[in-house]
Amino acid sequence: MILGFFCFGSTTIGMGHVSRCIGLANAAQSRIPDLHVVFEVDDDPDALAMLARRRPGDEIRPRTTAALPQGPWDILVVDRLAVPAEDMATLRGRASCLVSIDDVGPGHWEADIAVNCLYGCRTPRPPHSRTDDLSGIRWALLPPALxxxxxxxxxxxxxxxxxxxxxxxxxxxxxxxxxxxxxxxxxxxxxxxxxxxxxxxxxxxxxxxxxxxxxxxxxxxxxxxxxxxxxxxxxxxxxxxxxxxxxxxxxxxxxxxxxxxxxxxxxxxxxxxxxxxxxxxxxxxxxxxxxxxxxxxxxxxxxxxxxxxxxxxxVERHAAEIILDRAIALARSGRDM
Structure with a gap:
């Protein structure tokens, strides 16, 4: 199974996005024996150093262009703020399961699973959306080691x-x-x-x-x-x-x-x-x-x-595991399960 992360991470923005995705990757490792992890992250030396130190076996792709990740992915986690809805719709077509984290815009509703633990989504749910919407501090994705x-x-x-x-x-x-x-x-x-x-x-x-x-x-x-x-x-x-x-x-x-x-x-x-x-x-x-x-x-x-x-x-102690289990089930069974 291919698990992708498309995330922010820089000295200016902070390392919370990268750190959170690393925690999810660690939790997934114990659940998916054939896991291959790919990080598409900002080309920032601090972000890349953190990934090299904490996830040395993963495939790291520093982002040098604005092009969207190609995939295909079994699960793609997008940990970025306010991704345009059309971009999220494109990414949804490249993944069996698309997970959004802390997106406050309309792209939130294009994901299969949308987790907003820090910021609330300011866009009403559109009629077509079937997003599993998980909002509130309860869903802070904290690593098991914590x-x-x-x-x-x-x-x-x-x-x-x-x-x-x-x-x-x-x-x-x-x-x-x-x-x-x-x-x-x-x-x-x-x-x-x-x-x-x-x-x-x-x-x-x-x-x-x-x-x-x-x-x-x-x-x-x-x-x-x-x-x-x-x-x-x-x-x-x-x-x-x-x-x-x-x-x-x-x-x-x-x-x-x-x-x-x-x-x-x-x-x-x-x-x-x-x-x-x-x-x-x-x-x-x-x-x-x-x-x-x-x-x-x-x-x-x-x-x-x-x-x-x-x-x-x-805070829900098992938030990361709950969300991962939902994403894995969706990726394996298809969106119409």
Missing amino acids: WEQVHEHRPRPTRLLLAQGSGDPHGLLPRLVEILAPVAKVRPGLGLDILTGPSFHRHEPLDTMLARAEIPFRRHHAVPSSWSVLAAADVAVSSAGITACELAALGVPMVLVTGESKEVETARMLDDLGAATAVGLFEPERTAALTAAVIELLDSEQKRHAMGEAGRQA
Whole structure:
């Protein structure tokens, strides 16, 4: 069986799309013995390096043109935003099963299975569509290995985690250190953890700000498994992408602040579920709200516990397996099964 991934992935956009597809590929490996995996991904050195490191046996096709993937595919997963409907219809003709992830436009309704865990589709379902529509944080496609991590609730917080995805594309981490270092300074025993991925390259401004902060800190850069770092946090300040879904699944209470406007919707969804406090876009006038939200979590054991439990309940542990099983059945039996 041929499983294809047509996905975003760059230092500017972030690595969440690639990381999510890698997790799906790993889950598929245990379900399909004769699996051949093909990645069609942006020609970005960080994305290609991540794939080479985590999926060394797969066929990797760096995209240098705007041409659509040719196929044929048994299953094709499209993890890109707002793909034109006509392009998705073309891709549907080249795959036995077409899966769309987080497409907010009309292309969403051309897929056999459409998964929107971060952003809601803004286009009403057209009459012709037979799409299996799976929407909401519940369907965050998290890798099985994440669930092996255990987050322990501690009465007294000792670790405050700062994370802005793999690459911190908006350069928020130095500012977050500057804003939150005074909060940590007056709490004996509380240290900062700063998590960055392989696509992070703004080391100098972050290191400079950490040196000025004069508080205990640990930097975790391009670690083999970021999930152990996430699970060890008592409170996290995170962007509102895949990392926020991972924190929710682990039961880590969090404050969400982002430089990406489209992530505001995700932050609100998690806030509505009780799994996070959403500050929204990072702006100077929201600094006080950010600080207050972090202090409230650090000082309230009851709120941390309640938020962590809400996060665990918000995410379906077996989402990846459920979606893969549906896709495999459709690919093997045909669309008219």
